[in-house]
Amino acid sequence: MKDEKEILKWLNNELSSEEINDLKKSEGFETLEKIAYYTAQMQAPSIDAEAALEAFRAKNSSKNKSKTKVRHLNFSTFYKVAAAVVVLLTSAYFLFYNTTQTFETHIAQTQTFNLPDNSQVLLNANSKITFNKSKWDEYRTLTLLGEAYFQVQKGKTFSVNTTDGVVKVLGTHFNVKQRDNYYEVSCYEGLVSVTYNNQTIKLPPGETFRVVNKQIASVANFESQNPSWMEKESSFDRIPLSQVIAELERQYDIKIKVDDVDTSKLFTGSFTHSNQKIALESVTIPLKLSYKTDGKTISFYNYGL
Template sequence: MDSLNDKDFNQDPLDLIKKLKPMESRKSKQEVWAELELMLQKPAKKTGNVISIFAKKWQIAASIVLLVAACFLGTKFYSKTVKASPGKQEIAVLPDGSTVHLNSKSEIAYNPIWWAYNREVHLTGEAFFKVQKGKKFTVISPIGTTTVVGTSFNIFARDNDYEVTCLTGKVKVVSLKTNEKVLITPNQMVKFSNTGNIQLNLAVNAKLATAWAFGKFVFTQVPIDKVLREISLRYGVVIKDLSNSKELYTGDFNKEKNIELALNLVCKPFGLEYKKLPSGAYLIQKAP
């Protein structure tokens, strides 16, 4: 069958479907749907004031097919998002009972309806995952993916920085830039270079990676600008860094109610000072 004609409108829907099968193998999906749409738009033949019963049956069948297709696509692409705003943290419970602790200004998105068939979580920011035993899913970020089974791990994925630390179980990390893959176990960490290459650290204190979840800041040889950025996110306050400092900061402290206590700890050792602006933002610059 090469095309649909007027006679096809008076056929039983089941017969029409049978005729469509060989046509589908020779035509693209776009061509098939275009002809179906044309048939839907074409008026049914009438005998006096009576509409052809076969045309009416076909229209009902076609409507059901389109409705089912719309529902299928709608549920497949449905997404639920959980966000932690600046200065806040959130905990999300996934459909299988796994939990995600979101750090400030982080978010995840997943499809709860299709979770049983496609366990994928899209992450932007930082989060600590605790996965139910025997449950497998993949965490997707712009530059890397992490696949796990019954484990706990921390992912830091902000801008071009990507770090994964394994606390329990096994974690597979893939760089989307280089397609490199690595499997890490407890107290191991991977991070990506600027080119997307995987850098592996086989001996870390994994618990330090989740210190943020307990109200602590922990930094080891971290550039000052990144330290200030993390303080900005955790307190939900704008920090404008004009110091251009290239120093590396190492230290740990609790998140106090007053952000100025944290800024003093970080800035003073490097000869920097902070100033609160009328807008509520903080300006960081070199001390005179």
């Protein structure tokens, strides 16, 4: 039992420098170092110690024998420490690498979920939100790719980071849409602070901040209580057709091609998320366009072509 007592003394920092140097020459010392490291950081739950011991023995038996004479430690009754290695390595993985929470939607899909502070998020189609759940109480910060509506509980500053700008609030209801060449923030309740290109804009209820193709656009005030997509409808106010087409593709899992159509022309109107034919007609008819369908591929073209 001398070896086991020696190991326990080492884990408790009770060995002299000479004894530590002697122990370092022992086979299996690398594993013991891992045990000491993880034991110092977390408490291991109970597991199948016998299975862990067998795995530990197999690992050591597979090593090539060195020509240099080394001492062999006795692990016969030290299996609990070996078992702890397995548990602690697994725990360390989740501690250091599994702190990021992600919510993601696909084409034609929406999702509702609560954040750790019970703030509610409604995620639109083909969108993604990530945040550090272990630090949420300290930093209410998340990253958004796509579009989401937020109902934020009052508390510390709540920040939404996007590739185009940052939205900060204390407690309010607002919608953020960040797509290719399009960025829009609308406030429905409270006060929203939007930072874009080092410029900060305050949005009271009923106001919108919009950037299209890196140009700030003027937007009329609104009176609605929620964004239209929450009612399974997409609404647009002087939005380039290219953005409308992209939204149709997200909501219906289709691919839209254009034939000599000016996709920069502005569209004002809406389309439903529940009927593809009506949605396509709602967009093409006001713009005096026609369309044809080939499976999931839709072609837009001008009248007469």
